[in-house]
Structures are given as C-alpha cells and as structure tokens.
Amino acid sequence: MILSRFHYIENTMYGWTGNILHINLTTRNFSVETPDSDFYGKYMGGKGMGGYYLRQCATLPFDHPDMVVCLFTGPLVATIAPTSGRAHLVSKSPLTGLVGDASLGGKLPTQLKRAGWDGMVITGKSPYPIGIEIINHQVNFCRADHLWGLDTQQVHERLTPGKAGLASIGPAAENGVRFASVTVDLHHAAGRSGLGLCFAVKQLKYLLVKGQGHTRVKDAKGLKEAREEIFRLTAASPALMGQYGFSSLGTGAVYDLIDSRRMMPTDNFKGTWFKHAPKLNAAAYSKTYAPEKYGCRGCHILCKRIARPKGLDPMAMPEYETMSHFTALIGSRDMELVVAANDRCSRYGMDTISAAATLACRREITGKDFTRQSLLSLLDDMALNRGEGKELNKGALAYARTMGHPESAMAVKAMELPAYDPRGAYGMALGYALSTRGGCHLRAYPISHEIFRKPVATDRFSFSGKARIIKIAEDFNAVVDSLTACKFIFFAAGLEEYAKAYTAVTGEKSAAQDLISVGERIYYNERIINSLNGFDARDDDLPPRFFNEPGTGGNQIKVAPIDRVQFLAAREKYYRIRGLDISGNPLEEKARALGLEWKNL
C-alpha cells in the first residue's frame, strides 16, 4: 500500500537535505518538515536532532504511542568525509528510562540521506506488524505479519534489500527483551539501550531505505583537503591502521591490551585479569576463522570481521566487548561459544553486552557455571521470553533485585557495564557514572587518553583533571554523533579536521571549538531529559563493588578499589563544570544560555 503524500521540498541546502520525515504508524501517514537553517546549526543532525524531538515527549513512557523513535543522519553523510556513513537512533530506553540512543552504521544511513531525508521521526502504533519502505521521496507502509517472529537474518533473506539499507528487529524485541537491539544491514547493530523494543511496541518490524540522490557539497576542494588530512592522521594511528590495530584485527585488537593493563572485567567484575586471555585474543580468532575485513559505507578503517565458514552463512565475528564479556566476565574459555552466542544475539536482535553481563550476574548469584549448552539455552530463553529468561531479559539490575542481590548487578542506571573495569581507569569510572544513557563507555570515551595515549596519555589511576576532561569529551562525542561520524577515527583525527570538512560540506563557517559548543547544548539537553524523568546525583554512581574490592593486580600494576571520597569530589567538580546544581540537576540559567527551552521543567 502506498500512502505517498508529496510535500518534499527540493533541496537548496548544502550538507543537509532540508527535509525531515514524520511518520505516524497509527494512521500510517506521513508529513514532511522543513526546518529553518537555525535549527540545523543548533542541533546539527544525528544525536542532536534526535534529542530535540525526544525532549518534546520526554516524560512519556517508552511504549506510549506519542513517544518518538528518531533516526537522523548528519551533514557529512553521503559525502566523501571519512567514516561518515552513520546515523543515530534515539528514543526513550526501555532498559533504563533514560535517553536511549545508539550510533549505527552499515549502508542504511547513506541510503537515507541519498533518499533525500536528514532523518525521520516515527510516532504512533501500528495495529499490525508493519514495515516502512522508503524509495527516495516515496514512503510505503507494508504489512509485515509474515515477518513477525523471524530473526534478523531471515528478514534480510526474505526482503533481499540489495543496495537498499535495512534495519530490522528480531524475536528478542518482539518478546519484550529490555535490551533488544536493532540489526542494520545484517552485520551492524544499534546495540545498546533496548531500542529494538522501541520498534517492537510500535509493531515496526523493519525499515528499508533506498536513495539515488546526492548530498550537495559547497566546497568540494576543501572537503578533499580535509579528507586527505584525516587520512594522513589515520595512517599515523597505531590503534586504527597499525599492524595490531582495528584495521588489521578488528576491534578485538583491544582484548590483549586491556587484559595486559589489568582492566579486563572478569567473573562479573570481581577480577580484572583473565588468565586464559592469550588463547582467546584477536590473533586466535584470525587463526581459527580467517575472517575478512568489512565495514560501514564510506569507511576506510573496516573494523568489522566477517567469517565465511564452508557451508554456512557469512557470520560477523564478535567485537571486543562481546569477546571479553562472553569469556572473562562469565568465566568461559570457549571461543566457539563466543562466536555462537554472538551469532545468536545478532539473529535474535539482542545487545551482547547486556546479555552477557546479565548472565554473569546470574552466575554470581546462583554459583552455577555455564556449559555451552546451558548458556545458549539461556540466550534462547531470554529472547523468547520463557522460563528463567523472563527475568533475565529485563536486564541485570532487575534480575538481581528479583533474586534479592541488587549488589551483584554491575550496571549504572540499569545499563550493564561494558568491558573496561573502572578501577583501571578513573576517567572511565567517572564517565560511566555520569553518562546520560547509563553504563556506557562511549559518551566520554576516556579510553582514548587513558589507554590509547591519544591525544596524549593521562594518568589512568588519578582523578586529577578528569572532571573537565570528561565534560569536554562528552560535548566532543555529542558532536561526533551528530555530524555523524565514527568515534574510532577520533583516536587519530580531531574536530580541527572535521570542522574543516563540516565547513566545506555545509558552507557554514565553523571551527573545532564552535562544534564543541553545539555538543555542549546537545549533551545538556540530555541531562534535562533525564532530570525530567527523575534522575539525579543518586543515579550518577557506580556499583559499590568498585569502591570496596580491589581488582587483580600484577605486572607491577596495582588495581586498588576506587577511593569513594575522591570519586565524589570529582563528580562534584563535574557538576560545577557542566553547570548543574549540587544534586546533578540542570539549571535554568545554564539551559537558557545554551539556547535550550526551560518551560518543561
């Protein structure tokens, strides 16, 4: 059925298309918004624009028909700017009740932009399973009853998207898993925050987009220069392009490094070093599976790995977080199990970090180790909402509370922690606690300077200076997610080079520090949204374990418990620097200074 209403305005902008698609799934209708240029300058794209629309319905439950699901590209998408083939998915997280968002790659973002849309805002609830198909300016609503219940790979096989980009949910989302993900173009995911469930409550099974347009670029020569500068910096980055970097080994390259730094979460964060790590590292996967390089559209790093086992479907190799959590965190040394669990989570559409961390929590509480069979069976139970899976699929915190052991949930604001132990990097400790989406390493990404030594190394066992570092980095990464680019490239390049690309693409004169100011607005808006939902300093905290128990020292590295007094002092400094009150709440004066509305508070 085609319900095309053509209000699309031919593009006169550079960088952006000038058109935002609003879809109402209750009425299966759509409209087009054409914001003025101030809006684009203020929110940029991706995370910024998604946050703007989420703010309008911030206090609604995630499953309310008027709750938005936003997918936005950025001004650099579908240009030659490196790693810009990304978009940002934003809604309210079913797992945490906070801002729920995730960056996603593949080819979908490029296709959406080429179809002529800066992004889309989806509201309403369809009475039946539905798919949205967008071909350039045309929007089709397709019944998806026949796809409901199918896993993400089966959906891909049925729809055969070809050059189109495809995002779909799997059974995990349909069955109410709070950390259900959205699978994009088969091998990519909007993994965290449970955004798959946001699709499912709207009965949205899939989104398929194909476009044939182009992003208008104001200064092609300037963009080419910026691109060359970024390439040159990337080539100089050992983490990205070095012999042991992401391009050579995938993100799994981090596995040995984190273990050698004594910050690999082991046994549900009871330890920080895993003695079996040398046999489960990226080199071991390369030897066993001989995977090929793979990546998002427009990226030269190609950090993903795809194995093509004989007689089987191509299979994405696990990323670092999955490799670590499905081994060290749950006490397993079974590489095949990691690959199988990763594949199963991908097909079900389920975040591997949350899934593994919840299982690690279960192992600690019950004292039962996993066999290959028992672990895979529990993943099935989670995704299909049966048996013990009914409790596990609510996430580690909900599960631990049900079991009477909330202290065993290694989560911040109900989001399970990823594979960097905060006792081994105090910026990470602060970043986890303060992140607006819960236990997330990517908001401030302090691993860059605390481990990768970029732009320079900082003392990872000190809070000195970290409050401001975290604040600046959060603003910085909010820009990255709004441009929209990949965070990995910022191990090498900076906003100095990306501002040049932004200016060349959009024609809007802008420098690195101007972009960071936009990032500050975007991040503060998220603090406001969370505050509207009752979150404050009581939630900006880490599980007690990190303050009371040491990690696993060795190799002349001592991993002590985090000093709580110092942690709280650093957090208090952060509040002052961010412009929050002593309880972590936003201030009207600051919000207005950033050009944000206050009336909702």
Next chain:
Amino acid sequence: MEELVKKYANKLFSAGLAEETGPLSPIVGGLDDTLVWNRTGPEIKVLEQVFQGLNINSLVFLRPRAPYEQIIRYLSQKALDTHGLIEPKDCETRTFLHDLPVINRFSPDKIVGALKKRKSVIMAVPKEGPEFSGIAIIAHGTVSPEQGFVVASSVCFACFVKFFADYLEDLQLGRASKNSNDLFDSLPPDIFLGQPGLPDLAKGPFSTEEQLYAAIVQAGRKTVEYGLVDSYFGNISYCRNNILYISQTGSSLDELEGCIDPVCLDGSSSAGLTASSELTAHIQTIAQTGCRAILHGHPKFSVILSMACDPAEKAACRHREHCHTRCPQKRAIGRIPIVPGEVGTGPTGLCNTLPPAFGTSNHAIVYGHGVFTLGMNDFSQAFATLLEVESTCRNAYWDKVRRLRNHCS
C-alpha cells in the same frame, strides 16, 4: 594539575625553548573546576579570558628563547605581511598542525578566534599595552598541559626547520633578502657546533629484560639530551627472543620508564596496539637487516637538508608539491640515503619506504621528518651514527650556505 603545569613549564626550559625563571619564563595553566598557573604574570589576565572563551583544560604561553625567538619573529612578520599563516613543510607540521596562524594583538578575542581553529597561535605583538609585547606561542589542550607543551615545542621545531630550509632555497635562487641574511648572521654560532663526544651507553647484547629496558630508557634520554630529538617525538626499539620492545606512541624519549611495549613478532598477541606509529617500519627493518636496535630522532639539520633540492630540477618536477611522498629521485646526502614517506602505514607510509633504504646502509633520512639508525647489539652504534649523520648534515648545510653567500657577493 598543579604538578602538571609545573612539570611542563620545566620541560620547556630543559628543552632549551624557554627561560627557567623571570618574566620571560613559560606560563602554563591548568583548569579542572579551578584554574591553576605555574606562576603569576601580567599576561594571565588575558589568558584567563582565553580559558573562558574555549572548551579546554590547559594553556601554554611560551616566550621562546634564542634562536627561536628571532626566527619566529622573522617568519611571523612575513606571515603578517601576507595571509597571516606560517606554512612549514616538515612532516610533523604537515600531519598534525597543518599551518601556524600568526596574530599581532594580545587580545583575548583574537587569540580565542585563532585557537578555535588550530592547536596554537603565534603572537607577534609590537610594543603596545601593558600585558605583553614581543613573540610568544600560545597552545592549548583538552586533556593535559602536555598537549600545549608538545604543540609549542613542535612550533619551535617547525619554524627552525622552515627558516633554514627556505634560506638555503632562497640562496640557491639568488633571492635571499637582506633581512634573511641579517638574521642568519645574527644567530648564535653554537647552532652550528656539534656535541662533544659520545655518551657511554650500555653494551649489548642484553640478556635480560631488565637490562634492555634500562638500555632503551638510557638511549632515549641521551638522544633528547644531545638535542637529536624534541622530547615528545622519535621512537626506539630493541629486539630480543622474537619480541620487539618499542617505545609507545606519543611517549617522550626522555621519559620512557613504563612506556615500552613488548610486541610478540609471531603475531600471537596484539598487546602492542599502543606501540609507536612506526612499529611496522621497525619490524620490517629488523627482519631485513638482522639488527637488534633501532633509534629514530629528529635532528634538525638532517631534516632541513633532506628537504633541499636543486631549484631548477624541482621547478621541472611534476611531483614538486608532493616531495614527501612521491619524490622520484634516488636522493642522498653523501652516502646517507634520503627516502620519502609519511608517518605510519598506507602505500606511501614509512613501513614501505624506509626498510629498502637499509639494503646498503645502517642509516637513512626520511624526507622532512627525521633519521633512523641501526645497531647490531646495542644503541652505541645507532647513537653514534645518528650523531654523525646530524654532524655531516650540519656541516654540509654550512658549506652550502657559505659557498652560495660567497658566490652571491
């Protein structure tokens, strides 16, 4: 933060870039929730406003010592007469700094405007106002005062290299100005003096990890002390039992304790993810030559002379805008090979261009970048060669200039 601002002020002094004390000594500021400075000074009032205008956590204000002060003054004046930018062609500037903006007013707005875009700004302020006049470099950081230190130090290096490289070219083209001749003549003669003698470095081969770690740390420190590299740059490695021990990326050669990565050459581990950007070049060089030790510094005259080319040939060369990656000539200074190549990997990366140079030599200069030298058992030979290469280049540069000056007069 107090500790860091003092540390990097001291490092600017010990690198020979600044006075240790007094009104010309560096000012370094660090900001977490409160702003701290290493010292007081009339410039701080303006610098505090710079902090307010930027999302940064640190700032370095460096009044460079001679000869950098005179060189930067000269280049700044030329830049201000045109488009306000100094555009050095050395590798570090090309890769990391791009260009060096110059302004002539010590005003917060002007400084903020420049630092919004770039990592540093050069002040060339004629006498006016009470806070500051003269030459200074301001550089900022978002995670540590070390960033400002590195950038300010790189600006000094880049300007030094640019002046001497441009001057030689101008003499070759017969267009050296009176100002440039005067500046050259006014520079302290110790620029052209070599270091006295060689340091007594640990003798290898090293039988234990402790010995080789100590040897790497010692050689790194001496390389900085002898002025063969600015602290932050360069790299060093030693191979033993199929493990390459190499300095980490972004480590300072004079502070290598705890900053050396053991990299298994059998590929069984990726723990060397934080190893130097030149890891692959080191590995391939060791595989090709069988050496154990590699030392890489940025001695200035080696870098300067590597960029010198016959002007007529250069004018006719279709790759003249890409000498650093596409120079088609097999070039050398005496018997020292010069190769093109960019930092790190990629088709024009050093990992591809450097190792072939070691087929006939135990040393090589990378165009506009630095020198790599090898040692079979320890760093003594590599260090001696590095020193000798620089000495050869310094003398060759001086001879060329003298000849050209005589010819012109």
